[in-house]
Amino acid sequence: MLEAVIWLLAYQLAGELAVRCFGWPLPGAVVGMVLLLLTLLARRSVPEGLQRSVPAMLGHLSLLFIPAGVGVLAWWPQLLDAGWRLVLVLLLATLLPLLGTAYLLRALLARKEGAR
Amino acid sequence: MDAFIAACLAVSRGPLFGLFLTLVAYRAALWLNQRCHGHPLSNPVLVGCVLVGAVLLAGGIRVDSYMEGGRLLLLLLGPATVALAVPLYHQFAKLRRSAGALALALLAGSLLGITSSVVLGRLFGLPETMVLSLVPRSVTTPIAMGVAEAIGGEPTLAAAFVIVSGILGAVLVRPLFTRLGLMDERVLGFATGVAAHGIGTARVFQISQGAGAFAALAMGLNGLMTALLAPLLLGWLGRLWH
Numbered sequence: 001m002l003e004a005v006i007w008l009l010a011y012q013l014a015g016e017l018a019v020r021c022f023g024w025p026l027p028g029a030v031v032g033m034v035l036l037l038l039t040l041l042a043r044r045s046v047p048e049g050l051q052r053s054v055p056a057m058l059g060h061l062s063l064l065f066i067p068a069g070v071g072v073l074a075w076w077p078q079l080l081d082a083g084w085r086l087v088l089v090l091l092l093a094t095l096l097p098l099l100g101t102a103y104l105l106r107a108l109l110a111r112k113e114g115a116r
Numbered sequence: 117m118d119a120f121i122a123a124c125l126a127v128s129r130g131p132l133f134g135l136f137l138t139l140v141a142y143r144a145a146l147w148l149n150q151r152c153h154g155h156p157l158s159n160p161v162l163v164g165c166v167l168v169g170a171v172l173l174a175g176g177i178r179v180d181s182y183m184e185g186g187r188l189l190l191l192l193l194g195p196a197t198v199a200l201a202v203p204l205y206h207q208f209a210k211l212r213r214s215a216g217a218l219a220l221a222l223l224a225g226s227l228l229g230i231t232s233s234v235v236l237g238r239l240f241g242l243p244e245t246m247v248l249s250l251v252p253r254s255v256t257t258p259i260a261m262g263v264a265e266a267i268g269g270e271p272t273l274a275a276a277f278v279i280v281s282g283i284l285g286a287v288l289v290r291p292l293f294t295r296l297g298l299m300d301e302r303v304l305g306f307a308t309g310v311a312a313h314g315i316g317t318a319r320v321f322q323i324s325q326g327a328g329a330f331a332a333l334a335m336g337l338n339g340l341m342t343a344l345l346a347p348l349l350l351g352w353l354g355r356l357w358h
Contacts, residue, residue: 008195015198026343027258029197030336036201037208046202054202058328061318062160063142064193065279067134067186068257069165072276073172074179078246079276085240089250090277093232094284097254098311101225101334102293106303108217 003049004057011036128177134185141167154322156287161315165279193257193314200317200332207329210302218306222334225310226341229254230349249274251346253281256313259339263346278313285312286319301327309334 015032018024024031040046072079079086127133145163152158172182204211211218230251237247248269252260257278264274289308293299298307305327308316313335321328 004199005195008198011198011201012194026340027194027197027256027262029194029258030256030339032194032198033201033204033336036198037204040201040205041208046205050199050202054199055325057196057199058203058318058321060142061196061314061321062164063138064189064196065161065257065282065315065318066138066142066164066168067183067189068275069161069279069283070168070172070179070182070186071272072165072279073169075273075276078273082242082246085242086246089233089236089240089242090253090280091284093229093236093250093253094281094311095288096232097225097229098285098289098292098307099296100228101221101310102296102298102303102307104224105217105221105306106298106300108220109214109300109302112214112217 001049001053003047004053007036007047007050008032011039128175129181129184131184131188134182135188136185137168137171137182138164138186138189141171156291159283159287159319161279161318162283162287165283197256197314200336203321203325203329204332207326207333210326211330211333214302218333221306222310222337222341225307225334226338226345227349229311229338230342230346231353234350234353245270246273248350250277251350252342253277254285254311254313255339255342256335259343263343267347267350279315282312282315285316289316289319290323302330305330306334310338313338 011032012029013032014035015030016028018031018035019026019028141164142160144167145158145160148163149155149158149160168182171177172179233250233253234247237250242250245268248267249264251267251269252263252274255263255278257275260274260278261271264271285308289304289312293304298304301324304323305320308320309331312319317328317331317335320331
């Protein structure tokens with residue numbers, strides 16, 4: 001556990017550093033994820049400490065989104081004001097990319113696998 | 117009695133309270149999710165938020181005091197995002213085999229996400245700040261807040277939309293994809309990551325590790341894509357509209 005936390009924080013810090021140095025419009029954590037992936041690919045294995053703790057941590061990923069969700073309460077009056085129109089926009093604008101990506105990807109994968 | 121109420125108030129303003137409340141709400145949400153055999157509406161993020169919100173409203177506790185503790189958990193989103201590199205690594209061979217198809221699907225999904233928010237938001241006459249805060253809706257919270265700020269939206273409102281979209285995606289994905297026959301783990305994972313970021317990713321990890329890896333990849337890439345495309349597209353859409 002301790003080792004995993006050290007690895008993860010180190011890579012996030014490296015990501016934060018890179019983002020600030022190069023002025024990228026990205027969160028440091030995403031860059032940290034890419035850096036860790038590159039490291040794992042280079043060493044061709046996952047360190048024992050990470051391998052043991054990470055699946056359990058990711059299993060509880062949902063927990064971390066609850067505070068952000070509660071933050072919705074702070075906007076309640078504005079959201080109520082927009083009412084059903086907002087609900088409809090959110091629903092459609094979530095479904096369109098979800099289904100659009102899914103159908104396109106399925107078609108592309110099927111074509112590729114058919115060609116083989 | 118007054119001293120007791122004063123003590124309760126003091127404790128409710130400290131960081132321990134928000135942390136404890138969130139953990140208990142999450143535990144209860146997991147229990148409910150199991151009792152309902154993973155029914156989509158018993159999604160742990162959704163139920164957890166509703167429970168915490170109910171306690172705050174019932175106790176007359178301000179969201180700010182809750183956030184003293186909530187912030188600690190939000191902080192952990194960073195290392196958790198980095199940890200996604202591990203499942204990505206394990207699925208890397210599978211991901212690389214479909215790299216071309218994934219890149220095209222990503223581009224299409226990202227464009228659809230941005231344009232549908234703007235076009236639908238304006239079509240339904242939502243206020244402009246709200247429309248601009250809707251744009252980064254399908255990417256992970258920290259990127260969305262940055263993008264919203266850059267294009268003239270409201271970062272915290274954008275974060276609220278991100279969460280609602282993520283919950284919608286997480287709730288809908290399984291019933292929808294089963295019915296439409298789209299249960300291939302690559303398609304399921306990738307589309308969810310593009311449209312419903314971390315909350316969707318957390319959901320598909322429960323379905324399979326493979327789908328989770330595709331979702332994590334899509335989430336990361338769509339974050340980059342949206343950060344790059346949103347300002348450009350808004351410029352073009354703005355010119356078309358006026």
